[in-house]
Amino acid sequence: MSVRRGDVLIVGLVLCLALFLLLITPGLITGAASSQKVFVIQTDTGIIRVEPGVDRQVTVMGTNGSAVIEVSGDRARIVESPCPHEAWHQGWISRPGEIKACLPNRVILKIEGSDNGLNLDGVTR
Amino acid sequence: MALSKRRLGTIIIALALVASAMFYPGSYRAVQGRIEYAFFKTTETQFIAGTYFHISATGFRSQAAVDAAFAEINRLNELWDDALPGSDINRLEQQAGSAPVRVAPETIILIKAAKGLSAATGGAFDITVGPLVSLWGFDHGEDHSVWEDHSPPDQDTIADLLASGVVDYRQAVVDEETQTVFLTQEGMSLAVGGIAKGMMVDTAMDILDAFGVKSAIVDGGGDIAMLGAKPGKEGWRLGIRHPRNDGILGVIESDGGAIATSGDYERYFSHQGQRYHHLLDPVSGQPATELAQVTIYIEIETALSFWPEGWPTALADALATGAFIMGPDGGMELIQSLAGVEAVFVTTDGAVLMSAGFENMEGGP
Numbered sequence: 001m002s003v004r005r006g007d008v009l010i011v012g013l014v015l016c017l018a019l020f021l022l023l024i025t026p027g028l029i030t031g032a033a034s035s036q037k038v039f040v041i042q043t044d045t046g047i048i049r050v051e052p053g054v055d056r057q058v059t060v061m062g063t064n065g066s067a068v069i070e071v072s073g074d075r076a077r078i079v080e081s082p083c084p085h086e087a088w089h090q091g092w093i094s095r096p097g098e099i100k101a102c103l104p105n106r107v108i109l110k111i112e113g114s115d116n117g118l119n120l121d122g123v124t125r
Numbered sequence: 126m127a128l129s130k131r132r133l134g135t136i137i138i139a140l141a142l143v144a145s146a147m148f149y150p151g152s153y154r155a156v157q158g159r160i161e162y163a164f165f166k167t168t169e170t171q172f173i174a175g176t177y178f179h180i181s182a183t184g185f186r187s188q189a190a191v192d193a194a195f196a197e198i199n200r201l202n203e204l205w206d207d208a209l210p211g212s213d214i215n216r217l218e219q220q221a222g223s224a225p226v227r228v229a230p231e232t233i234i235l236i237k238a239a240k241g242l243s244a245a246t247g248g249a250f251d252i253t254v255g256p257l258v259s260l261w262g263f264d265h266g267e268d269h270s271v272w273e274d275h276s277p278p279d280q281d282t283i284a285d286l287l288a289s290g291v292v293d294y295r296q297a298v299v300d301e302e303t304q305t306v307f308l309t310q311e312g313m314s315l316a317v318g319g320i321a322k323g324m325m326v327d328t329a330m331d332i333l334d335a336f337g338v339k340s341a342i343v344d345g346g347g348d349i350a351m352l353g354a355k356p357g358k359e360g361w362r363l364g365i366r367h368p369r370n371d372g373i374l375g376v377i378e379s380d381g382g383a384i385a386t387s388g389d390y391e392r393y394f395s396h397q398g399q400r401y402h403h404l405l406d407p408v409s410g411q412p413a414t415e416l417a418q419v420t421i422y423i424e425i426e427t428a429l430s431f432w433p434e435g436w437p438t439a440l441a442d443a444l445a446t447g448a449f450i451m452g453p454d455g456g457m458e459l460i461q462s463l464a465g466v467e468a469v470f471v472t473t474d475g476a477v478l479m480s481a482g483f484e485n486m487e488g489g490p
Contacts, residue, residue, distance in 0.1 A: 004131075004132070006132050006135075007131075007132065007135050010132075010135050010136055010139050011135075011139070013139075014139045014142065042170055044172070091370075095364070095373070097362075097363075097364060098364070099177070099179075101176075101177055103172070103175055103176060103177070106172050108170060108172075108177055110170075110179075112168075119362055120362050120363065120364045120373070120376065121181075121342055121355060121361040121362050121363060122179075122342060122344045122349050122361070122363050122364070123347065123363065123364040123365070123366050123373065124347045124348070124349055124363060124364070124365055124366065124384045124385060124386040124420055125346075125347035125366040125386055125388065125391075
């Protein structure tokens with residue numbers, strides 16, 4: 001059975017369509033933000049994205065002074081920040097949608113993306 | 126060029142394969158959602174009104190919509206920031222006991238709605254609680270250093286303040302015809318924190334809707350409104366924080382509506398082993414003691430006699446405060462009487478109470 005050029009063209013178009021659908025699947029072209037967790041540190045001066053997996057400390061400058069964010073395994077926390085109102089920013093976060101904020105220093109630590117856990121889009125507090 | 130039967134057959138089979146994949150139950154929506162999510166999603170977070178506002182919107186004009194929403198949130202903040210000279214709230218407080226003040230239409234809505242909820246909660250929610258909040262030291266905004274070695278005010282001072290009549294929502298007189306508000310007692314001040322944040326969220330959501338956004342979530346410091354479902358999903362998954370640890374108390378999934386929480390962990394200080402928080406009972410002058418957290422969820426807004434339509438997040442926000450102060454019995458009784466309103470209470474001894482319609486909440490880890 002011979003294969004005609006038109007058949008190849010059709011198969012090619014179908015494959016292109018399939019590839020397009022595959023590419024727009026979250027996680028392939030939208031990157032880590034939607035396929036897996038990423039820690040996002042936001043200040044007035046910018047946004048830093050930190051991949052989980054490598055333990056590290058990140059220091060950023062808030063409006064009242066420096067803040068230290070610790071990433072350990074799949075969780076992160078604000079270790080230091082001039083923010084006497086402790087309840088807002090203390091403790092670890094590990095799930096997408098969770099946020100810790102030292103508001104006086106205008107530093108936000110949040111998690112974007114999804115994982116196999118609760119897959120939260122937000123947390124009411 | 127005429128198509129041969131064979132080529133026609135190939136085309137039909139190919140299209141059938143693609144169509145069956147796309148229209149397989151759930152696939153079409155998932156594919157559409159993925160396309161929109163990949164190419165037309167805008168996410169932004171800003172610090173406003175002493176908290177964060179996070180907007181995630183998906184649609185062809187999502188960037189313009191989010192920009193407009195943030196501009197409006199900032200405009201409202203300039204109206205309602207009492208520390209800002211010239212703001213509506215600041216001018217009202219400056220003229221307390223002297224003269225009515227002409228204010229923006231949004232401020233009329235805010236104060237009228239707050240008064241309506243005050244009446245519905247028997248005064249538990251009271252926007253004129255400002256002087257009491259100041260007496261306790263909870264009005265220092267972002268300057269929390271004042272709470273170190275802080276102690277509660279003595280009972281006589283609280284009693285004198287309450288007896289002076291400055292904490293009474295009925296003394297905030299709204300005149301819609303002249304678009305004025307009059308705080309009739311000198312020394313009155315407004316605590317709009319329990320309602321303004323929700324109104325900012327609702328306003329932002331209205332703007333996103335007007336721009337044709339079909340899927341969005343607006344989070345104003347934990348007061349959250351949802352529009353449509355998350356692209357490619359059945360809804361949005363929202364966690365309710367646990368009042369005493371970093372965990373999640375429960376999860377709800379919704380494709381619209383609003384949710385807000387009040388808790389004794391938001392602003393508080395400890396003195397001699399006791400926690401004193403900012404959710405003050407306008408009658409006793411003391412922090413309400415029976416509950417640790419109240420979450421209000423409004424899936425579908427229904428008409429309520431005491432509340433203007435179109436402000437579901439503000440209602441959730443204010444009801445959370447009101448129910449918290451009313452306590453588990455009175456608060457739950459009120460919630461159960463309101464159509465379309467559901468609640469989760471956590472008592473200070475850890476018991477979780479849910480309204481009848483909240484059965485579908487998933488338990489947290």
